[in-house]
Amino acid sequence: AVLVGSFDRANLVYRILPKQDVYAQTATVLRRHAGQAAIVYCLSRADTEVMAEYLRSQKIRAAHYHAGLDADTRRRTQDDFAAEKTDVVVATVAFGMGIDRSDVRCVIHAAVPKSVEHYQQETGRAGRDGLEAECVLFYSFSDVARWEGLIDKSAAEASAPAEVAEAAKQLLRHVQRYCNAGDCRHHAISEYFGQPYERPSCGACDACLGEIEGLADATVTAQQILSCVAR
Secondary structure (H helix, E strand, C coil): CCCCCCCCCCCEEEEECCCCHHHHHHHHHCCCCCCEEEEECCHHHHHHHHHHHHHHCCCCCEEEEEECCCCHHHHHHHHHCCCCCCCCEEEEECCCCCCCCEEEEEEEEECCCHHHHHHHHHHHHCCCCCCCEEEEEEEEEEEEEEHHHHHHHHHHHHCHHHHHHHHHHHHHHHHHHHHHCCCCCCHHHHHHHHCCCCCCCCEEEECCCCCCCCCCHHHHHHHHHHHHHCC
């Protein structure tokens, strides 16, 4: 027997916002969940340290976590988070495996994740108690470019075939399409993993909640420019 669970987490509210001042943006989201458990994912180790320091300056109980820290420091951060001594952990993807805290109310991606698979797994650490939780991703093409550079560097250092780097970049392009689309986020994730999404609206993402600002119709402007060029 092959048993396949649902990839959809109906209690998660997905939002994708353009990345501007990511530190202030992150603090704003976390204030909506003051005193509650949250995880902020960053792209690099240095990013986690800078973000955690900024959040502490904003009176938010935050600690950073990455694989470059010694084992005792990592264990202490995990224990403090589990014991509710720390509200927010700012981490690389090294954090989360084995963390069984059911009341995480918010997961923030301060940078684009490397694949939809990673995104689904990392956001899935929110709301394990079945209650509503918020997942916010701050999107910027510059993060995509950073990932591509890291992929190329890693492939070169490992002397990996070109197909390996291309496969990783293809996963990254799936994330780009997910971020740029203005469609239901729950529908997009379910369909990505091959599961049909039957509901016409999830009522739990920026698209279905009407929070995405549409672009103005530029047809008339384009016609005027073409007319000007023709004349």
